[in-house]
Amino acid sequence: MGEKTFRGIPVSAGVCRGKIVVLDRARPDIVQRQLTDEDLPREIKRLEAALRLVDIVRIDHFRGFDRYYKIPASRSTAQGGRWVNGPKIDFFRVVSQGLGKALDELPIIAEDLGDDLGEAIDLRKALKLPGMSILQFAFGANESEQNRFLPKYHEENSIVYTGTHDNN
Numbered sequence: 001m002g003e004k005t006f007r008g009i010p011v012s013a014g015v016c017r018g019k020i021v022v023l024d025r026a027r028p029d030i031v032q033r034q035l036t037d038e039d040l041p042r043e044i045k046r047l048e049a050a051l052r053l054v055d056i057v058r059i060d061h062f063r064g065f066d067r068y069y070k071i072p073a074s075r076s077t078a079q080g081g082r083w084v085n086g087p088k089i090d091f092f093r094v095v096s097q098g099l100g101k102a103l104d105e106l107p108i109i110a111e112d113l114g115d116d117l118g119e120a121i122d123l124r125k126a127l128k129l130p131g132m133s134i135l136q137f138a139f140g141a142n143e144s145e146q147n148r149f150l151p152k153y154h155e156e157n158s159i160v161y162t163g164t165h166d167n168n
Helices: 041-053 089-099 120-126 144-147
Strands: 005-009 019-021 058-060 067-072 083-086 107-110 129-135 157-162
Touching: 019 058, 041 089, 107 129, 129 144
Parallel strands: 058 107, 129 157
Antiparallel strands: 005 019, 005 067, 067 083
16 A cells, blocks of 8 residues: 545635545545445445435535545645546446446436536536536626526536535
8 A cells, every 4th residue: 555645625726725635424435545346345335325215316526536636644734735536437337337227327416516627527427427506606706607507507417506515
């Protein structure tokens, strides 16, 4: 095993020193550490258990399946981290096989919010997963969010929320 690392949020205008995510229960374990073959059965069992209670599961921080920000554990801030590739479609191929569902019929909503999503939107579309549209973002000051979240721009395959847990 290599150096211990954390996932996090890079330095930006809004987060001057970045943010280290030591434990984020909303995010699947698969994004918290390197994917190993022994993780897969447990992750599939977690999804199966959730799907016995609900019809569809939302995966928070979906962008981590495309790429995520990796920070050496020796750092006290997110400075010095770097973007690395996530498991991409490979994870979902294994999940579809484990759940006995076609790759384009997975009962998953992708939380596809944030800036600089890389190819996460392309991954979501390739999997035919619904994404998210946030009405509150449509009426903010950011023009790119208005262009994405105004109702007239909503994609057919999306779930519309009035807001998220990240805003008031």
